[in-house]
Amino acid sequence: MHWWSSLVTISRDGLRIQRAFAAPSAIARAVLSVLLATVLGLVLDDPVAGAMASVGAFICGIGTLLSPLRHPVVNALGMAAAFSAMAVLGALVHGTTWLFLLVLAVAAFATGLWRTMGIAPGIRGCLAVIGLMITADLAPDVHGGLVIAGWIAVGTGLVVVVQLLPPYGPRFAAQRRALAVLYQSLAEASVAAGSAGLGGAAPFTAARQALDLLPQLSRPAAAAMFGLLGEAERIRRALHTVRLTVAAAGNQEALAAAAHVLGDISRTVASGREHRTPEEAWTLLESWAAVSPMRGPRDLAARLRTAEQLARRSTDDRLGDVLEPHTEVPGLYAGTPSVARTARRIRAQLHPQSPIFRHAVRLAVGVVLAEVIGRSIGGWGGLGISTHGFWVALTTMLVLFPEYGHTLARGWGRAAGAVLGGLFAWVLSLPNWTPVGLAVVAIVLAAASFVTLRTGQLMLNLWLTTWIVFLIHHVGGLPGPTAWARAADTVVGAAIAVLIFLVWPTWSTQRVPGLLAEWLRVQDRLLPELLTGYADVGATDPAAVDALRARSRQVREHLEAAVEQSHAEPAEHRGPWSSVQLEQIRTQVSTVAGCATLLGEHLPRTPQDTVPELTELVDPLHEHLTALARASAGAETVAPGALRSVFDSFTARSGLLAETPDGFGSATTSRAVLLSIATVDAVEALTATIASRHRRGRHAAA
Incomplete structure (x- = not known):
């Protein structure tokens, strides 16, 4: 895919409006929390208190709508604690610019690493860091910043409280x-x-993680x-x-x-x-x-x-x-505690070759740079908030993703939505609103943001920009054209994110060879282990097979994601295979994984089911998969047909072909032979596709 076609595709994706919504009850709870925060401001006759409590309820409410895997109360409590703590920290470092930028860099780096846990947790981390930016930029002094942080904490607390209200829905x-x-x-x-x-690993992984x-x-x-x-x-x-x-x-x-x-x-x-x-x-x-x-x-x-x-x-x-005590339920009492598992996953990313680690470094640099640029821009000639750059920085943070396609699509979608939102906010700033009218409009705009949260960056940022500009304009007494300053900040922040990614990219296309080699190394251990199991009943270690299967699923999920992301990249010339070949590899990897599943499912249960002849394939298959793993990483060439030749010689010598349904063998033996034939065919098909990189003369660094 060339640059122009890539940009056209990504621009279309950035403007796409999806029909995806959060649960109605979850949206209603988020709207109710903003409503309570707004009413609190009206009752106290304190616009700043109402606005800051609304901001806390709004940001925390978004966190509860992002693919929650834990109980809603737990999600809300975690988001409230993180956002409030960051707001307090921002107030404390408000007076020292260099200290604030240092803390911001560390927080952005940690947020980038937190992306290891998934897209939704990564965005929640970004939302928490926004609390740091708000109080550090908007607070008049430390005391004023702590007051703002206090009202933000009140708003987040309201989100926690509304999660306790009915309806509750089914458990888990x-x-x-x-x-x-x-x-x-x-x-x-x-x-x-x-x-x-049947080979898709993502639904199984999501259920297992939940x-x-x-x-x-x-x-x-x-x-x-x-x-x-x-x-x-x-x-x-x-x-x-x-x-x-x-x-x-x-x-x-x-x-x-x-x-x-x-x-x-x-x-x-x-x-x-x-x-x-x-x-x-x-x-x-x-x-x-x-x-x-x-x-x-x-x-x-x-x-x-x-x-x-x-x-x-x-x-x-x-x-x-509901289950008998002796019923075997996988994973019921096993498993690593959540904190230890999270620490282990993050620790695994702490090396320069990890795309998540590079994303974290890139995010830290980009957010600090965007904050400095935002402060240097000033107030856009009196239209914006002078010497405050948090809107540019938060846009950069929310746009910059580990993947090229997501980064450009989000940048384009957020920029377009901000311009439209600025226009709408400017129109809404023209009338003279009463306090009650202001509250009603602010709640309606917040509700529109919650409803469109998952529909795409265009619709979300349209309502988000309208809401925040409308709120800031009336609470802060800023001029109506402030809407255009926020839109301009968004465009600048999105441009910074895209530029930083292009300067230091992490191409998914270039990750495919390494992931494919890693998956083949797992198969190099799994398939021989399964074939050895046909020599005798119980010859295979079930625990070792289960561990290898789990590792195979994890790597295959990363491989499939990298292949999917590579289709949006203009870097096909940088990779060893074309988009069509990458799809072939994804399909063939799934086929090999299916063969491994069937080999394990039909291991012999009685001595009559054993097929000891299949163990002769262990060494040739091991050598072939080892060489294929090196070939996928560009280290050597493997000619298609080598494994097939060995298998044909083996079957001719052993007479196993007569054991197929066309011959005279038993059902169990014929099934084992059919599975071995299917496995060899699948590996050979994958070999032919991998070898096509060498026929094209393209080599990627391992």
Whole structure:
């Protein structure tokens, strides 16, 4: 993709308006907190108190709407504490510019590292740092800054209080949402063409992370949901088996029935109320399983029955009593404490090669530079707030992302929204508002910002700019054209963010070779371990296999994200593969992962199921994957067909091809042979795509 086409695509993305909204009850709570803060200002007849409490309630309210994974009260309390503490810190360093800039740099760096936890936590960190900028820039002195910080804390406290009001919804709402999305993705994948959709790791990772956040004391009560996560993994494996080993003809109606069941499970888990699947769907599934000679349909029907029972039990008020004590529920009592896990994830990013670390450094430099530039600009000839640069700095912080596409799209969307918002705010500043009218308009504008929070940067920043400029204009007694100063600050801040990214970029395209090599190194250990397991019952270490699978999922999720982000970059010439080839790699990686899943699912359970001949493939496969990992990083070349040649010689010598369904072998042996053939085919297809980089003569630094 060239620069011009990249800019066109990103500009279109930045102006796109999405139909994505937070939960109505969450939006209503956020609006109510701003309403209470505004009423407090009217009752006290103190415009500054009302405005600052509204700002605290508004920022903290946004934090509660950003993909909450923890309980709403916990989210609100954490956001309130962070924002209020930063506001107090900003008031304390207000009088010393160099100290404020130093603290700002450290806070921005920490926020950049916090991006490790995800997009929503990263934005919450940015919102907290805004509290530091507000009091450090707007406070007349330390005492005045502490007063402002106090009213901000009151506003954030109101957000915490309104989270305690009904309606409360089902228990473990965030975990239910993640599991519902997971089962819905399985429902869609079960009727999709091919099996590529079954390889998506993101829904499983999101559900696992949501459940991992539950404290140990709450986990027994969530036993059914932990069981649903385990069953989702088994259902995916059963669907893989069905698609690979069962003829496609006549299966579509049965798979559609399975999708119906999975959809009903998703709705049951999400709502906490049972959604029954019609008996016709179950009859069709069980009839299909009864007549099939293969184990896949029987496993799928049994797993769906278990998942349905767990979903029904998850609606029980006494969740902790719904499972038998001996029931095995993965992750129920295991897991690292949340604080230790967070520290470990952040510690893993503390090296110069990490894109998150480079983003953190870039964010610290960019925010400080934007603050200095904002203060140097002054008041735009009397239209703005003289010697205050926080609006430029906060725009830079909210625009600058680790990815090129997100950074440019957010910069363009926020700038366009700020200009439109400035125009609207200027129109609203023309009438002479009464205090009550001012309060009503401010609440309406805040509500519009909450509603459009997830619809895109254009709509969000339009209402956000209108609200904040309207508030500052009437509280601070500034001239009407102040709206244009805020719009100009936004444009400058967005331009600074984009320029800094282009000066020191982190291209996702250039991350793909390293991530692919890392994933292949995991497969280099996983696939030989699984093939060794066919030598004898129990020859494979289940704990080692589970650890390798977990690592494979993590790396594959990062790889898929990097491939997705690379499509927006004008840096295709910098990478070893084209966009089409990157999509092929993503699909082929998913296929290899599916083969590994099936090899593990069908490990021998009795001595009659063993296929010791397959262990001869361990060394050739290990050597091939080792060389392929080096080739993906640009260190050497691997010719396609080498592994296929070894496999053909092996099958000809061992006579295993006669064990396929066309031959005379047992069902278990033929299934193992089919899985090994599919694995070799998948690895060879990936080898051919990786080798295309060398035929094009493109080498990327490892």
